Amino acid sequence: MKNFVYTRADTTGGAIALLSQQANSKFLGGGTNLVDLMRENIEQPDALIDVSGLSSAGISDLPDGGISIGAAVKNSAVANHRLVRERYPLLAQAILFGASGQIRNMATTGGNLMQRTRCHYFYDEAARCNKRVPGSGCDATGGFNRMHAILGASENCIATHPSDMCVAFAALDAIVHVEGPSGQRTIPFDAFHRLPGDMPHVETNLRPDELITSIQLPGLPFAKTSRYRKVRDRASYAFALVSVAAALDTENGLIRNVRIALGGVAHKPWRAYQAENVLGGAAVSIETFQRAAEAELAGARGYGYNDFKIELAMRLIVSVLSELSAVGGQR
Numbered sequence: 001m002k003n004f005v006y007t008r009a010d011t012t013g014g015a016i017a018l019l020s021q022q023a024n025s026k027f028l029g030g031g032t033n034l035v036d037l038m039r040e041n042i043e044q045p046d047a048l049i050d051v052s053g054l055s056s057a058g059i060s061d062l063p064d065g066g067i068s069i070g071a072a073v074k075n076s077a078v079a080n081h082r083l084v085r086e087r088y089p090l091l092a093q094a095i096l097f098g099a100s101g102q103i104r105n106m107a108t109t110g111g112n113l114m115q116r117t118r119c120h121y122f123y124d125e126a127a128r129c130n131k132r133v134p135g136s137g138c139d140a141t142g143g144f145n146r147m148h149a150i151l152g153a154s155e156n157c158i159a160t161h162p163s164d165m166c167v168a169f170a171a172l173d174a175i176v177h178v179e180g181p182s183g184q185r186t187i188p189f190d191a192f193h194r195l196p197g198d199m200p201h202v203e204t205n206l207r208p209d210e211l212i213t214s215i216q217l218p219g220l221p222f223a224k225t226s227r228y229r230k231v232r233d234r235a236s237y238a239f240a241l242v243s244v245a246a247a248l249d250t251e252n253g254l255i256r257n258v259r260i261a262l263g264g265v266a267h268k269p270w271r272a273y274q275a276e277n278v279l280g281g282a283a284v285s286i287e288t289f290q291r292a293a294e295a296e297l298a299g300a301r302g303y304g305y306n307d308f309k310i311e312l313a314m315r316l317i318v319s320v321l322s323e324l325s326a327v328g329g330q331r
Contacts, residue, residue, distance in 0.1 A: 001038050005047040012179055015051050015211055020181060022047040027211055029072065029111030032103050037116065040123055042132060051211065052108060059083065065219025071110030071212040075165065076101070078109060088217060090226035090245050091168040097230045098164035100237050110212035112165045113176065113192065116203065117267075118239055119148065119159035130156045131200045138200075146305040147239065150313070151297075152266040157200030158303055160264055161193060162239050167263035168228055170271050171245040172217050180210035189215075193268035200267070222249030222257050229320050230263070231312060240264030242313045248324040255279045255288075258321075265300075265313055272296045275317060284325045286318065293317040 005022065009015035019025050025047035028034060037043035057072040059081050067083050078084055079095035095104065121127040121140045128137035140148055140158050148158040166189075174189035193204055206212065226247035232238040243263035249256045258279045260272035275292035282288045293314035300310045 001041070002044050002046075004038075004045055006050065007047065008050040009054065012051075012054055012211060012213060015049050015054065016180060016209065018047075018049045019209060019211075022049075025049055027051050029108035029114075030074070030103075030106040031111075032099075032107045033111065033115040041125075042123065051110075062216070062219070065221065066217045069109050069215045069217070071108060071214055073109045074105060075099075075107045075109065075112060076104040078165075079104065086224070087220075088168070088172060088223050088226065090171065090223070090228040090247060091165070091217075093228035094164040094168040094230075094243075094245060097228060097243075109165070109215055112163055113169075113212060113215075114204070114206075115163060117159040118162045120144075122159060131159060131196075131203075134199070134201045141303055144305055145303045147241070147264075148303060148306050149266050150300040150302055150306060150309045151262070151270055152195045152268070153301070154196045154198065154200070156198055157196035157267065159196070159200070159267060160239075161266065161268050163269065164228070164230065164240065164243060164263060166193070166269040167240075167243055167261050168245045169215060169217075170269035171226075171247060171259045171261035172220060172223060173259070175216040175218070176206075176212060177214045177216060178206060178210045179213050180207055184213075186216075189269075190271050196267045203267075220247065220257075220259070223247040223259070225249065225324055226259075227320050227324055229316060231316060242309055242316055244313075244316045244320045246317075246320045246324060248321060250284050250325060253284050255282050255284060260296075260317065260321075262296075262313060262317075265309060272317070274298070279321075286322060289318040289321040290314070292321070 026045040028048040028050045060068045079092045085092050121129050127139045176187045228245045230240050230243040240263045245261045247259045262270040275296035278292040278295045
């Protein structure tokens with residue numbers, strides 16, 4: 001790890017000013033991903049600006065029934081908060097399925113959005129990786145790609161986004177609030193992360209001089225009937241092969257509202273719009289759920305070792321929707 005300058009920011013404005021004053025600097029939240037990348041010499045900032053102590057460390061109620069989560073809130077605090085557990089159980093479940101208790105106690109909400117892929121070729125300096133060295137190639141496409149993307153990938157990168165929390169945020173229509181020298185703005189969650197295209201090293205639409213300040217969840221009463229399901233190689237501390245975050249509202253045997261997002265399948269948390277379109281207004285049935293899953297995975301592509309993910313994702317969508325419709329969606 002190279003030497004760096006460490007500064008602790010007291011205010012959001014102060015943090016943004018420090019970033020502009022120091023070349024090649026980065027914000028530091030919990031450090032659970034950034035510090036690892038610095039140890040591997042993948043990230044080599046000259047300065048770190050610690051934003052973990054900013055005032056954006058609270059969770060507040062909103063008039064529409066939603067909540068606002070400060071960017072500095074620890075993952076464990078989000079998972080254990082009463083409003084999150086009552087209104088958005090899939091979010092609490094997603095966080096508890098991720099990492100270890102120690103890491104959840106350190107990791108911040110804003111930092112979770114900014115974590116980078118766990119692709120082993122990205123971490124291997126001997127491998128070609130367009131994300132680490134733009135233009136060098138992608139060894140994952142012809143290599144051991146069991147953990148890699150089946151949706152939205154390009155020949156330049158088939159890495160997946162590792163976050164569980166972000167899959168829940170994608171399903172819940174979250175809004176990311178950011179601030180920079182030009183002022184404040186909001187980014188719809190589905191537009192925050194990018195697909196790889198020909199620039200896989202550019203992973204988000206956050207500008208280099210901007211700081212995430214909070215994440216807003218809109219009031220979604222039917223999100224009380226929601227689940228996060230994660231399939232992984234072992235029971236703890238493993239990244240998703242495929243995960244599903246879903247919320248379902250039905251009435252008189254018909255689907256009134258539904259939200260679905262997938263993890264472990266794409267370069268970003270994957271909002272399942274095709275499946276949602278099939279489900280809207282349709283009858284509650286296994287056949288409907290299967291049609292929705294097939295529609296969502298129609299454009300999926302495996303790269304050899306990860307071909308199984310296509311069938312796994314379809315089965316998982318059907319399973320989660322079936323469980324939700326039986327548990328509490330019917331009225």
